[in-house]
Amino acid sequence: MDIVLVPGMWLGGWAWYAVAPLLEAAGHRPHPVTLPGMERGDVDRSATLADAVAAVVAQIDACDGPVVLVGHSAACGVASLAVDARPDRVARAIYVAGFPATDGQPLVRGYEPVDGVVPLPAWSQFDDADVRDLGEGGMAALTGAAVPTPWGIVGDAARFAGDERRYDVPVTAIATEYSSADLREWIAAGAPQVQEFTRIRDLTFVDIPTGHWPMLTRPDDLAEAILAQPPIGTGRIRAAVSAKRFHEAPGLEEWRVLYWGAYAFYATGSFAEAARFTAAIGDISAAVGHEPDVDVRPRGVTVRTFTRSDGGLSESDVDLAQRVSAVARELGLRSDPTQVQQVGIAVAEAPDADSRPFWAAAFGYDELGLTDAVDRHRRGPHLSFQPLESGRSGRGRMHVDVSVPREIAEARVQAAVAAGGRVADASHAPMWWTLASPDNHGVDIAAWPDFEGSDHDRA
Structure with missing residues (x-):
């Protein structure tokens, strides 16, 4: 089936790079859309909301049959207007971390244009819930990839054509930085920005607890949720x-x-x-x-x-x-x-650097998410990329992660210290210890994956 993927503010079609292959592997045809004015580089950013809707409608029309239309964040509003324009061509709409448009209102509030665009704000302007699972490396990568959003797309007033058939199109609302229970409460309380949901005749709620960008932080779960929705799937999602x-x-x-x-x-x-x-x-x-x-x-x-x-x-x-x-x-x-372990290599890079493509090419690895590169055959250690901490002199810009069972982690630390190393940081023990070799290279002895969901994990 054709699945049209529309990313939200500051993103192009590239944002679906981890989701689209999973949809394709399941036998479907993903179509990531880059909205007009959202291309990288020095481009015209005077696009309007009508231009954005027209681009999505053009992609729907280019497909042979009915499509599943997926919108993210503010692009949920764009997608809902495309449903209004083509109610007979959309088999299901899926709104991820966002809401359908409200007639007569702009898609977003709280932003001010700068020279006709909305740049990505400083990360301090986002709530903790928004950036959950993104991490410093993910924030740095997203900052480097983000493009300013044309004010016309998010600032123009939305206008539905008035075709009531749009309410017959089944909708799935995927809650991420908020829960589906929160969304239901807002709907019941009469919050204006979510009242369009009350008119939809077939509405399903799905939770993917993560931040605002699940295609980057939980792409597998997002792909599985999309594939589970009828008419693609049966509605059953494998729980994590x-x-x-x-x-x-x-x-x-x-x-x-x-x-x-x-x-x-x-x-x-x-x-x-x-x-x-x-x-x-x-x-x-x-x-x-x-x-x-x-x-x-x-x-x-x-x-x-x-x-x-x-x-x-x-x-x-x-x-x-x-x-x-x-x-x-x-x-x-x-x-x-005691005989199982997994080794990873963490590379620190300057905030304005992007060394991951080099390392991935040198190792013959595939890039995964925003901060990792992995052996497609799962033979070698994974690579992760982190921002370089300022003022950290005398230390290498790379350290090794050793993931071990929690019952042997402390013994492994003691053995490394006995062999000439030192404990550089034990503040996160027993989740992990940071060691320094005699020549000051770093090694993290990590037991935290084995604690996930426990009281230690929540501490």
């Missing part, structure tokens, strides 16, 4: 599972949640024994419909399972891990959680 929830599931005592997924190690006496176990895992994978990563060595098999491209877990991972553990017990294999 925290480390706490994973560990509470029965039969998973030998599993640990590290960077990029949940892991278990099983000792084997020979390659043939490891291969038999791996074949059994293959049968489990086929039965569950979920594929793990398996590292096979003569003296042991390491299994990693995850659902999201950032390593996030779902109930599918719980199911698969339980079955793998049961088969391992049947085969008499001994597990050893």
